[in-house]
Each structure stands twice: as C-alpha cells, then as structure tokens.
Amino acid sequence: MALESYWPEYLRELREFRALAGAEEPELTAAGAALRRAPDDFYTATLTDAGCARWERLLGLPVVHGGDLAQRRFRIMTRMNEQRPFTMARLGEMLRGLCGEEGFTLALDGADFLLTVRLALTARQMLSDTAALLDRVVPVNLTVDLSLRYNQHQTLLGRTHAALAAYTHDQLRNEVLANGG
Structure with a gap:
C-alpha cells in the first residue's frame, strides 16, 4: 500500500x-x-542468506563462496547438533537429523575400534561436512571409515538389462538412479 x-x-x-x-x-x-x-x-531449516551469514559468524564457520543455501544450512545444523559426550545413540540422532532416516548407515566394531559410516548417494554434497562433524565428536581412539554408500547389486535388482544398458558402469555405481534406484 x-x-x-x-x-x-x-x-x-x-x-x-x-x-x-x-x-x-x-x-x-x-x-x-x-x-x-x-x-x-528463527529456524535453521528456513534460514535466509542473512540468517546463514549471522549463524556462520556466531559459530565460527568459514564462509564458503558459491555454496547454496541448503548446504550452508546443513553446515550450521551440523555444528549446532554437536553435543558431547559421545554415544552411538547420540551420533545416530545427529546423522538422522542431518541426513534423514535412510541417508546413512552406522556401524561400530568395538574389537577393532572402527566406526564405519556410509552416506547415501543423495547426501554426496554433505560428505565433507559430515567428515568434519565426525572429526569433532568421535573419540580419537576410534578410527572413522567414512564414504558414500554406492549402488550395489540389490539396488539394481528388478531392472531389465535393456534399462541398465542406458547407463555407463560409472553411472550405475555412483549416481542416484531414477525410479527408486
């Protein structure tokens, strides 16, 4: 008006x-x-550019030029969700909050002090931020094995050979495939 x-x-x-x-x-x-x-x-899920800049400044996060708003929000949520002491349940909560219920797998081999984390291909752009989170919250006596959960044979089951022929071997392994793949 x-x-x-x-x-x-x-x-x-x-x-x-x-x-x-x-x-x-x-x-x-x-x-x-x-x-x-x-x-x-007011909420990290809906932060604007100005809100992200303010939280990055408060949390001491380096400003990444060219990063989209969703990635900036993810980095902020990663830092805000950190809480010690470390437990597998709490780490699972942190990863669920950041990557979603199906966005990761988490396993601990206590005998070998090995923590294995696999991120879904849909969370590929969050790999470095997740590595930074694990570096900050996982005790130093554990070895962290972090990588992407690539497509495997069971992911491709139910697809015809003709449908799979449309992809290269690299695409079948490394990309999120359409129609639930």
Missing part, C-alpha cells in the same frame, strides 16, 4: 509530500519485506 494512502487528502496534493513519499516508499517497502522474512531466520 502506498505511503500516500495514509495521509489526509490535502497533504497528498502537495508536491513536497509527493516527493517525500517517492523517496521514503522504497525504504518502507524494504523494511516491510525484511520484517516478513524475519521469522524465517
């Missing part, structure tokens, strides 16, 4: 007030838009 609509009729006709409205209208529009966006910065 135009600023002039709030004024009495006699002020709307004055040239000086029309110029004043023209000068102040963009400022008020920008302030209103910022006010409507403010609730988005």
Whole structure:
C-alpha cells in the first residue's frame, strides 16, 4: 500500500509530500519485506542468506563462496547438533537429523575400534561436512571409515538389462538412479 494512502487528502496534493513519499516508499517497502522474512531466520531449516551469514559468524564457520543455501544450512545444523559426550545413540540422532532416516548407515566394531559410516548417494554434497562433524565428536581412539554408500547389486535388482544398458558402469555405481534406484 502506498505511503500516500495514509495521509489526509490535502497533504497528498502537495508536491513536497509527493516527493517525500517517492523517496521514503522504497525504504518502507524494504523494511516491510525484511520484517516478513524475519521469522524465517528463527529456524535453521528456513534460514535466509542473512540468517546463514549471522549463524556462520556466531559459530565460527568459514564462509564458503558459491555454496547454496541448503548446504550452508546443513553446515550450521551440523555444528549446532554437536553435543558431547559421545554415544552411538547420540551420533545416530545427529546423522538422522542431518541426513534423514535412510541417508546413512552406522556401524561400530568395538574389537577393532572402527566406526564405519556410509552416506547415501543423495547426501554426496554433505560428505565433507559430515567428515568434519565426525572429526569433532568421535573419540580419537576410534578410527572413522567414512564414504558414500554406492549402488550395489540389490539396488539394481528388478531392472531389465535393456534399462541398465542406458547407463555407463560409472553411472550405475555412483549416481542416484531414477525410479527408486
């Protein structure tokens, strides 16, 4: 709504007030838009660019130029979800919150002090952030084996040879395949 609509009729006709409205209208529009966006910065899932910048500054995260908003939110959630002491249940909660219920597998071989984490191919862009999280929260006496959960034979079952022929070997192993693959 135009600023002039709030004024009495006699002020709307004055040239000086029309110029004043023209000068102040963009400022008020920008302030209103910022006010409507403010609730988005209350939750990490809906952070705006400005909200991400503020949280990155608060958490001491390096600014990655060219990263999209979803990746920045993920990095912020990764840092915010860290909590010690380390337990497998808590690590599972952290990874579920970041990668989703089906986005990872987690196994601990206590005899060999080996923690194995496999991320789903859909979480490929989160691999380095997940590695940083594990580096910060996993005790140093455990060896971490982190990699992607590539497509395997059971992933491709039910597909015809003709359907699989449309892909290269590299694509069959390394890419999220359409139709549930």
